Amino acid sequence: MPEFQKLALLVSDSDRAREAAEGVFENLTDWVPIEEAEAVVVIGGDGFMLQSLHAMLDEGRILPAYGVNLGTVGFLMNKNRQPEKLLSRIARSKAHKIAPLSMQAVTEEGETHRFWAINEVSLLRETRQTAKLEVMVDDKVRIKELVCDGVLLATPAGSTAYNLSADGPILPLDSQLLALTPISAFRPRRWKGAILPDRSRVAIKVMEAEKRPVSAVADQREIRHVVEVKLEIARENELTLLFDPGHALDERIVSEQFVF
Structure with a gap:
């Protein structure tokens, strides 16, 4: 079970992500700069998650990332449900390693x-x-x-x-x-x-x-x-993505094969 005391918040420039961040997410905890963080919360879509992961790769400081989908597909993200319970969801999340x-x-x-x-x-x-x-x-x-x-x-x-x-x-x-x-x-x-x-x-x-x-x-x-x-x-340069139980990336890969 992940236990992170210091979290950074990364928000996409999209109107939908910005509105959600200003309305709920920014008030959930005392967010820290990414330089001080143990993990990051990424608000947006798959494109912004990739952008955020690449920025960490370029800077040589790779942190676990928990994504909240406020984009289109959200394959690398978690569903935006019960945003007020975000911190407890992160605590229950499962880590999945991927190598670029x-x-x-x-x-x-x-x-x-x-x-x-x-x-x-x-x-x-x-x-x-x-x-x-x-x-x-x-x-x-x-x-x-x-x-x-x-x-x-x-x-x-x-x-x-x-x-x-x-x-x-x-x-x-x-x-x-x-x-x-x-x-x-x-x-x-x-x-x-x-x-x-x-x-x-x-x-x-x-x-x-x-x-x-x-x-x-x-x-x-x-x-x-x-x-x-x-x-x-x-x-x-192995990366760590955090997913809610039952919504992990490996399950999504299996499920995608049964979509017609």
Whole structure:
């Protein structure tokens, strides 16, 4: 059972989240600055939760996060019910660990960028020209030439997001797997993707990069004109999400497979 004495409050800029914070949440306890906190309460939607988690990753101070959904989908959040009982709900919450992907992307100019992705890293064509990609897993070429709109690598936490929309598989949270999913593959046309152990190292090279430019997107962060991307799980940056009993992320992943 989590016991946190010092909590920080992070609120989305949306009108709905701001109104709720000013009306109920801001008066529930003596909130502290995030620099002094033991955990954070995130008010908003999935996008704001991802933004908040990325900020903690960038700053090197990762705290447990309890989300209250005042957005649209709220897959990473808890339901906004009985807001006056928020503190007792946090005390009863269950912790779930998720490890982000590390993305190292090299651009045509030779610059190297490193970002983290909690949901997925996607490579996408920038123009009308299809992308041509070489796909390597653990230093072995698995597809010499993938002609497509793009390809993505998703974590279990992100497998119900863009990955699912691209007809990728839903992965249980504790599966220790990754989903490598093509986006509108033209050749090989019948390749539907692959499920990989999460210890796998994936490298994707862009062929004919000047003629067929490709961008790399790690969750919400985009790098354009990439020539190579290397991906692997960043276990040293493991994140903790707090969920109400019965509404945990692993249950949501199972439930999502029975929605028609």
